[in-house]
Amino acid sequence: MTTGPPTADDAPRIPTAPPRRRPTMKDIAERAGVSPSAVSFALNDRDGVSPATRARIREVAEELGWQPNSAARALSGERSGCVGLVLARPARTLGVESFFLQLVSGIQEALAARRVALLFQVVEDLDAECATYRRWWAERRVDGVLVVDPRTEDPRPSLLTSLALPTVVIGDRRAGTGAEAGPPLPYTAPLSTIWADDAAAMRQIIDHLHALGHRRIVHIAGLPGLAHTDRRVAALRAEATRLGLDAADVRSVCTDYSDDQGAEATRRLLATAHPPTAIVYDNDVMAVAGAAVAAGLGVPVPDALSIVAWDDSPLCRVTHPRLTSLVRDTAGFGRLAAQELLSLLDGAPTRRLQAELPHLELRESTTRAP
CATH class of the missing domain: 3.40.50.2300 (Response regulator)
Structure with missing residues (x-):
C-alpha cells in the first residue's frame, strides 16, 4: 500500500449531465399537439393557423426556450439576424481609445432593440477587411454591414455593391473641406452615409x-x-x-x-x-x-x-x-448608424445624414500663448 498526497486519479468521479439539446419545431409540435407545419406557419408569421393556435404555439416555444436557427434561415433565403462591423486598425489602439468603445455601445443599443446581433472583427489591413466581407457574403453570415474609416482611395464600396450587401458608411467620404471638398467621392455603391463635420x-x-x-x-x-x-x-x-x-x-x-x-x-x-x-x-x-x-x-x-x-x-x-x-455624442452617432442600417434592411432608400456638430468644451489645458 502506498501513501502520499492524493492524485487526480484518486479524486471521486462526479458524473456530468449530457449537454442540453436545443428544442426544435418538432418538440414544439409534440408539446402543443399540432403538426410541424402548423408550428412553422405560426413562428414565421404565415397564414394557415388560427389566432388561438398561433398564440398557443408561441407560448410553448417560449416555454421550451426555442430560438430560430440563424444558419438555417440564411440558407433558406431568410435574414441571418446579424449585421457586421470590421475594423482595420492596429488592435493595440482599440482597447484604450474611447471613441470606438462608445460607438460600438451605441450600435449595440440600437441593434438589441430589434434583437439583431453584431458580428465584430478586427483585422490587420484593408485587404483583410475586404476578404472578410467576401467570406461573410459567401457564408450568408450578415444581412448588412457598417463601414468605418472611409479612405480617399477605397475599394470597399464597389465591392459591397457587387455583393449586394446593404451598407452604412460611418464618416464623410469626402477628403477636402469647404470649396476643396466638392461632391462625394465617385463611388457607385448605393450606400447610406452618417457623417460629422x-x-x-x-x-x-x-x-x-x-x-x-x-x-x-x-x-x-x-x-x-x-x-x-x-x-x-x-x-x-x-x-x-x-x-x-x-x-x-x-x-x-x-x-x-x-x-x-x-x-x-x-x-x-x-x-x-x-x-x-x-x-x-x-x-x-x-x-x-x-x-x-x-x-x-x-x-x-x-x-x-x-x-x-x-x-x-x-x-x-x-x-x-x-x-x-x-x-460629441459618440454613442448617439453609433445608434444613428445602426438605425439607418436597419431602415435599409426594411427597404428604405439610401440617404446622407449629418450628425450634430461637436462643441469645444473649454477646460484648464488651454490659456493665452506664452
Missing part, C-alpha cells in the same frame, strides 16, 4: 487657439489616407491661411492613434528650436500621453503649452490639468 470642428479649435494668441499650432493627426484625417489636415491648412498664419508654424503630423506615437511626436516637437505653443491631438489617448511627456520635460500645461483633445472622455476629465476637448 470635421472641418467645422477643426475651425472651432483653431479659432479658439488663435484668439488666445497662439501662432505655432501643431495637429498630431491619426492615420494618413483616412478621409477624416485628410479632411482635418485640409481644414487646419485652410484656416491657417485665412488667419494669415505661417504654414511652417501651423502643420499636421500623422501617427497611428496610439499613446506611444502620440508621446513620441510630442517629444520631438518640444525638442525643436521653436516648439509649438499649442498642440491638437486627434484622440484623447494621445492627448493624455502628450500631457505626460510635457510634464516630464518640465513644460507646464497650459502656461507653456496648451493642449486640445479631439474626442472627450473620462481620461480628459481626470487628467491634471483637465483637457479642453471636443465633445
